[in-house]
Amino acid sequence: MTIDWDTVRCFIEVAEKRSLMAAAEALGMSNATLGRKIDALEMATGLQLILRGPGGVILTDQGTEMLALAKTGGDHLFQMERLAFSLKSDRRALPVRISTTETMVSAVLAPNLPMLWDRHPGLLVDLIMSTELADLNRREADVAVRLARPKNEGLIARRLPEVTAGLYASADYLDGRDPGNLDLGQEKLAGLDEKFGDIPELLWMNQHGLQQAVSVQTSSIYALLAIAKSGAAIAMVPDFLAQRQGLIPITAPRVPGRKPWIVFHRDNRRNPEIKAVRDWIVACCQTSFGAI
Known part of the structure; x- marks a missing residue:
């Protein structure tokens, strides 16, 4: 055979x-x-x-x-x-492959690459944008950052700083109105669509009876930011991104934060290149979201 x-x-x-x-x-x-x-x-x-x-x-x-x-x-x-x-390829090291979401790659990791290369100038990285958890047991990636803790055997998961979110609008949308005195049920709201399941943002919308006020849904955080910036609607977006865009916070009950995890295979816990990348990811998140 x-x-x-x-x-x-x-x-x-x-x-x-x-x-x-x-x-x-x-x-x-x-x-x-x-x-x-x-x-x-x-x-x-x-x-x-x-x-x-x-x-x-x-x-x-x-x-x-x-x-x-x-x-x-x-x-x-x-x-x-x-x-x-x-x-x-005559390389002394392979690229360290990092699997995470588009938002994490574009807004958190990519802007902080100089920080990594200042400390480790010869280190190679591969930033893989994916909404699915890479199979670390099969080495589809070396490190993953996800919003849910995986329970696969052989994997190590460590908490990252919490990602908080809220409702934000542009000055054009408010048109002089007080952001602390809005009837949200009568406003146009924008939020993530239901493909993500029972995530805190959607549960919050339902809990406060605001689902009927949602005028547009999307699977893209960057689309929500664009909607808010255009003045089309009030959008629920991560605080750190809204603050970068100069959006105005809308007074509302606190939205539960998201708790990301950095995940890697147990066999790689002592690999110096992968450890350097893990430490860099933690530093990036602390810079963007704050300390744990």
Whole structure:
């Protein structure tokens, strides 16, 4: 029985995506090609690993056991690929990959890169913007910053300073009105959409009966800032960003803060480059949000 890594990688992608179509798109190949690779793996192992159906792909019991072993081997092979890249590029170190949200990258980390390079001039970083938690066990990133604490085995999570938010408007929107004396139910409000689930901002809106006053929703913090700056509506945005834009705070009950976490794999806790990046991220957050 001969099984090559490329076929195993295809199986892992199909198993995790639960869809041949989604896996084929992620791998950059046709459905037919991917289907043939899965057929070849099943023939090589003599096992039925997946069940195909109109609702997607379901792992068999045998497929579930094979997936656990495949992912373990995949972790080691992925590290070999990274090492090969480093040696081929004649680099002494690989880029430290940081996975986090667009707001964190653009508003917190990118502006503070001089701070990192003043202390570690030769350090390379890769800023990955993603709303999904990267799989640190498979080394899709070295460090992640997220607003929820992951509970995956092998990961270490440490608290970062709280990110507070509030309602803000422009002087044009207020047009001389007192920001401390508004009937928010009669105003135009802008907020995050429901794709984020039960986040503090949406729960606050519902708790105070203001959902009906929301005239526009978006998944982008920067869009909310633009809406507030344009004078179109009152927007709920992070305090540190609103203050940078010179927006005016609107008197309202306090919005619960968000509690971000810095996450890294236990195996990397003593890696000097990754530790330097972790310390830099903490310093960036303390500068932007304040101390813990």
